[in-house]
Amino acid sequence: MKEKIAKAVCALGICLSALNAQEISGFASPESIWVEGNSVYVANVGEKLAPLIKDNDGFISKLDTQGNIIELHFLSNLNAPKGMTQLDNTLFVVDIDTLKGFDILSKKQVFSLPIVDSVFLNDIAAYDNNTLFMSDTGTGIIHKVNVKNKKYETFIKLDTDKYGGPNGLLFDKDKTKLYVASTRGGEVLSIDMQSLGIKTLIAQKGAYDGLAFAKNGDLLVSSWGENGKGVIYRIDKKGKKSTLNLPFIKGPADMFSDGESLWIPKMGENKILKINLP
Template sequence: MKRISVMAFILMACQTFAQQKLNNSAFMHAPESVATDNNNYYIADIGEGGNPTKKDGNGSIFRMDKKGNGSILAKGLDAPKGAFILHHMLFVADIDKVKGYDIATGAQLYNIDFAPATAFLNDIAAINDTTLVVSATDVNKLFLVHLSKHPRVKELVYTNPIKGTNGVVYDAHTKKLYVCGFGGDNKPDGQIGYIDMAATEKVFKPLTSRPGYYDGIALTAHNTQLIISDWVAFEKKGILLKLDLASGKVTTLNEEPVAGPADFTLDAAGAAIVPAMLEGNILRYNISK
């Protein structure tokens, strides 16, 4: 019985942190973000060369089915990032524009211009059914987008700005907007924290003193933990972190490093679907216990 119990523990541990490649061919160049409707994966690919700020028209949005087969949903973008689904519409951040596509047809329904305020829009989350929050990495800012026939863009003013503002996720129950940063001046000095959106004066409050090249951020199903991706370096050294919101404890989840863990999502089973941007793959990590 003791031998069986030990073996069962080992198998469970392997399953918990197992890495699985989801795409069955190399159809992507530099996948930066992924979203899912639990039927398909929608991948924002910066394109050949992987330049996140170059207006070269070689960016694409792929639809990938559960068998790992990819097809084009939209093409001719520049450097799409920050894929987010709201009301059967896929929003992406494309340098200085937020674009919205019908996920069924690929028809473009939104093209919201932020220029000249920023040239590096990055991640997107929803505050409510008609309001998006978008990060701007180059200017360390956040913007609110009020969706309508004529969308309005407004800067979210807050104190204690975060360097390289990147990943965003919103908890509607606590009214907290969680944000992480990639750092500044090519230094891994990004932070993880939150802004109380119900407060009159908005302040970014760090949750940990641990710095990093932080990119993606997500809340677990019960909103008690954050999952964050940290590139660590510009090579295959990336990790996924779990931050417990009650204790502030930070732990590393994956054993095998990731080559550029960009803006990921959590699927219905709680697994992390992570773009390995530097190698052009989509990876699945079963991080649930």
């Protein structure tokens, strides 16, 4: 009987053994993952899933690429940290209305830039060694930030009624397009970096979150779905959408591809799912 059930589960496309899947537990509303070399950083919003509350219970965890937790509270005393990226030895973290930077060697905060009138800063993506792009889900603005002189400007303001609030950000290889996953009745978009022309990749309204590339360059997009039934979509070069064969995920947030593995925060389950990169 057990063998029949196992075969039936695999037949449904949710047999994780083929993907060398690994679940890692012990987090507190993990929202974002960043991998640099042999280090994996996980942004934890906190024990309560309160992404906009300044309760000082957010933290960053550090793992190795095998999924072992090196230091659960690698960086502490944040509010609700979300998107991350790294420039040299500085780990930049979005924290509600402020962009913060931490030296990964000393763990000291070395950068702080409050964004005036921001509501829900969510993700960041590095354009070059001086420039970050940062989404504000609440206002629809994608900010362009110069981290050297601490200046920022509006790159584009999306119509949130039409496109939803911008969440996940990802540049293409040549930095000619910025992919945007929008939430709150959102769509998945690509924005031309020169003309600011907007192309819709997924028009179906949803709660889209993280972005990454598959091994062949297809775009991977996480969607929270409904009633805890989150999925990962795949968009090929022709714009065709398919769904990865995974069990439903409760809160698939800002995932990361390190070239070999896809790291997916299961925000509603306080876990991380690591699978072979499709």
